[in-house]
Amino acid sequence: MEVEDLYNSMIVSRSRAPEFSGVVADETNHAEGNNPLCGDRVRLTLRCEDGLIAEAAHQTRGCAICIASADILAEAVAGQAVRNALQMADQFVLMFENEDAGGVLPGNLQIFLPLRQHRARIRCATLPWIALKEALAHDAE
C-alpha cells in the first residue's frame, strides 16, 4: 500500500479533525473558492489588523486534500503580514510547477508536494490559497 507517501498523516488527521474550521469573530476579510468540477467549496474568513492577519478560519466541503490544505493554511497565515501571506500563496501554487519554489515554505505546506504526480488533484490543494488571494485582494494595494 502506497498511501502514506502521498497522503502524509497530517493530511489525514487534519482533514478528519480540522483545527481551524468555522468563522473568525469580527471578520474583516473573506472569500469563497469553488471548484464546480469536483464540488469542492472553501469559505475563508480572516481578521486583519494593521497589515497582519490576526486570525483565519475556514468552512470546507470537499476531499481530504482540500480540507487539510485549508486547515493548514489557516494555521500558517495566522500572525503573518498580509504581504507575506500573499507571497506564501504564490509560492504554494508555484511549487507544483517548480519543485524549488516550495523550498521557502514551512514544512507543513510542503507535504502536498507529492501531488505533482497527480496533477488533477493539485487544484484541491490550491483552492484555499486562491481564495486567500481573493480575500486579500484589496488589502494588498
Added chain:
Amino acid sequence: MEVEDLYNSMIVSRSRAPEFSGVVADETNHAEGNNPLCGDRVRLTLRCEDGLIAEAAHQTRGCAICIASADILAEAVAGQAVRNALQMADQFVLMFENEDAGGVLPGNLQIFLPLRQHRARIRCATLPWIALKEALAHDAE
C-alpha cells in the same frame, strides 16, 4: 499502357462518333437520366409500335463510357420487344454484380464488363439503361 483492356475500341469510336445521337421522329416514349455527381446527362427517345421498339436515339453529355453505352443501347434495343429490352436492361445492370448475368447479352454490351474493376464508373454505363427502364415504365404493365 493498359487502356485497351478497359476501353474497348468500340467504346472509343462510338463515344467519338455516336451513330444514334439525336431524337427519333414521332417519339412515343422518352426519359432523362442524370448523374449530378459527375454531370452525365442522357436524354433517350423511343418510337414504340405494337409492343416493339421501332427506333431509339439519345442525346448524351458526359464521358466516353456514358456516350458509348447510350449509343450501343440505341442500337441494341431497336427491333426488340419492349419486354426483351427491359430484360436486357436488368441483365446489363446485374452483370456488374454477377459476371454470369452478362452471358445472355449481345457481345457489344459485354464490352463494359471490365468496369467491374472501376466501380465508380459503372453508373456511367448503366445510366442510359436506367433511363430506358423509366421510358418504358408504363408500357411494361
Added chain:
Amino acid sequence: MSSVVTLPDVTAIRAQFPILSEKVHGRDLVFLDSAASAQKPVAVIDAMSDVMRTQYANIHRGLHWMSERTTEAYEAVRGKVAGFLGAPSREEIIFTRNSTEAINLVAYSFGSLLKLGQAVLVSAMEHHANLVPWQMLRDRSGIDLRIIPITENGDLDYDALEQMLGAGDVALVAVTHMSNVIGGMVDARRVADLAHASGAKVLFDGSQAVVHRKVDVQQIDADFYTFTGHKLYGPTGIGVLWARRELLEAMPPFMGGGDMISTVTFEKSTWAPVPHKFEAGTPAIVETIGLGAAIDWVESIGFDAITAHEKQLVDHAARVLPEVPGLRVIGNPEDRGGVFSFVMKDIHPHDMATLLDRNGVAIRAGHHCAEPLMQHLGLTATARASFAIYTTEAEVDALVSALIRIRDFFV
C-alpha cells in the same frame, strides 16, 4: 428454456489488449474505468494502421483505386453497424463523432420540426449529452422540457412516464438505455410502447447499453438510437445515429458542406439522399473502419458470452463490495449492466480515486456528467467502477482489498 453459455476465455482476450500489460506507479494496471472509455484490442489498432499504411485516400467521388477501395471499406461498415443494431437498412446509419454529436444532430434537425407547446421528456438520470442539447433546443425554440423521475432503486419510473405522456403534447421521449452512473438497464420496449401509444417518438442513448447487451432497434421499437465507438472497444472520433428512414427523410440537414449535397448553385442547394445528407465533409474514414473492426471483434466473442461474463462479474461485485466497511452502493436497479457507483463514509470519492490509482486501480470519481442525478441523490460525487469484457474477478477483488486498506488508513 435454458441454454449453456460458454464463458469467454478472458485470459486470451486480455492478451489482445496491449495496454493491459502496462504498469502504473509500478503496479499492474487494474482498469475499471471502461464506462468512460474502453481500451482497444489489437484488431482495432491494426485495422486503423493498415488502412493508413496500405489503402487510404479520401472517399466518395474518387475514381482511382485507393479511393474506390477506401470508399468500399468505409461503406461496408454501415452495413456492419446496421447488422449490429438490427436496423432494417444500412442507409439509416449515420456516422457522427460520438453519441453527443448524434443527439445534438437530432436536437437541431428533428428539433427544428417541433412546435411551440410541444414537449420533450428526458429522465432524471441522463448523461449531460442527453440533457444539455434539449435545454439548448428549449432555449432556442420554446418547446417544453420535462424530467421523468426515477425510483428509489434507480430505475426509470414507468408509471410516472405514463402519466406524463397523458398530457398529450409530448413529441419525443429521449432516455438513456443504460445509466452510466447507476448501471441500470431501461426497459426500452416498454418506454417505446408507452411513447408510441401517445403519439410520441423515442430516442435511446445507447452509449452504455450497446457495450453490455445485444440491442435490436426493431425489437425495442425505437425511433432514434445513438452510440459511441470508443466505449465499444473502437476508436475515438466515431459515433452512430440510427433513425427510421421516414424520420431521416423528413429532417433537414444538420451541417452543410461537401458530400451532403445533390447539387449546389450560388442561390440554392439540394440535399443528397440519406444517409449522406447528414454527413458533411470528409468523415472520420479511418475511425469508421476501426469501428467496423471493433464490431467484428465484439461479434466474434458474441453477446451471449459477453452478458454471461458480465453477470458473473456483477454478481461477484455485488457480493464483495459490501465487505468494505462504510461502503454504500448507489441504487439497486432491476437489471444491472457492469457499472457500480458507490460512496464511503468519511472518504471523499476523489481521495478514493487518487489512492486507488496509487495502487494501480483506475476508477472514475465525480459527477460522471450527470450533475442533475447527483443533486437528486443528494451527492456531489460518487466513485464508479465499471467492467468490460477484459475485466476479471481478481480485479474486482483488487479493488475491494485496496478500498479496505484505504479505509483502515483513513479512519
Added chain:
Amino acid sequence: MSSVVTLPDVTAIRAQFPILSEKVHGRDLVFLDSAASAQKPVAVIDAMSDVMRTQYANIHRGLHWMSERTTEAYEAVRGKVAGFLGAPSREEIIFTRNSTEAINLVAYSFGSLLKLGQAVLVSAMEHHANLVPWQMLRDRSGIDLRIIPITENGDLDYDALEQMLGAGDVALVAVTHMSNVIGGMVDARRVADLAHASGAKVLFDGSQAVVHRKVDVQQIDADFYTFTGHKLYGPTGIGVLWARRELLEAMPPFMGGGDMISTVTFEKSTWAPVPHKFEAGTPAIVETIGLGAAIDWVESIGFDAITAHEKQLVDHAARVLPEVPGLRVIGNPEDRGGVFSFVMKDIHPHDMATLLDRNGVAIRAGHHCAEPLMQHLGLTATARASFAIYTTEAEVDALVSALIRIRDFFV
C-alpha cells in the same frame, strides 16, 4: 534579402510513407490526389497506435494515471496548433471533426448573433464547406449572402470586394485562403484589411493553405481560421477552428453535452470557459494526438523547405503540362499552391481519371465540391493533380506521359 533554402530530401521523406510503396493495377502508385487527402507518415500512424497500446483513457476529470497522461497529451496538442498557426493563445484553439464542422460551428454560433439585414460574403471559388453552411444560415435567419467574383485568372477580385464592402452591412467575409480547384493563394491580409476597414470580420478556410504555406493568423489579421487534419498528413476525424478569444467568448455553444459545461441543473446549464465550451462530448482523443504528431513532422521539415520544393514542382508542372496536346490548365493565379486543374479537348475528365488510374496515377476528376465555380467556369468537371511534400518531378512526368498516351489512344 535572399537566403539559400535547402530542398528537402524527398527520397528520405517518401520512405516514411508506407503506402507509397504499394502497387495499383500492378503499377507503382503515383499519388497526385493529396489535396483531397494526404497520405500519412509513420510518425503519425505510430503516434496513434502507441496511444492505444500504452497510454489511453478518456480525458478530463479522470483522476487516474492513464487519464491524466492522456489529458496532458491531448491538451499539449492545443499548444502545438496555436504555435503552428501563430495564435496568441492555446485557449483559442477548438478541435472539430474537420474544416467543414469548424465552419458550421461558426455559421451556427457566430451566425446566431447576426441580425436581419446583415450580410455574409463568400467568394465564387469556395468549396461547398464554405458556401452551404452560409446558405443554410441565410435560409434559417434571413441574413443576406453575396458572392465575391473572381478574376479571369482565377484570383479573388479584391476591387469588387472593396466595392461590396461599401454597402456597410457586411458582418463577415468568409473566403478560402487557397482555392482547391485553381490552386491560387488569396492575399489574406489584404482581405482582412478591407473587411476590417468596413467593420466586418473575416474567416479564412485554410484547409488547403496550411499544407502549402506558413500561416500566421496574427500576421494576416484573421478573426476566424479553419483547417482539417487529414490534408496535413494527419488523421481523419480531426480539424481545427481558431478564433479570437473575444469572439469565442461572445459566441453561444454549438453542441451541448459533457465537458462543455460548468454546472448543470435540470433548469439551466452554464458553460465552461473557452475552448471547452465548444468541445462537447468525448473528443477525437487519439486523432488529436495524431494531429500533434503531424504538426511536429511538418515542422521538422519546415515551411521554407516545403515551399521551395513545391515551387520547383509547380514550375516544372507549368512547363510540362502544356506539352500534352489539347490540354488546358484552368486559371493562372498570381501565386499558386501545388494544385493544377485542367481539361482536355474531347476527353472527359472522368475518362482521364480512370485511364490514369489504370496506369497507377491517382488524380481527382469532378466538380471538387465547388459546383458554383464549375458553373462560373462553364464546365461540369475538371481533372485535378495536386502535390504534396512527397511528390516528385518524376511523378509529374509520369502524369504527363500517361496523358499523352491516353490522348493518342483517344483521338
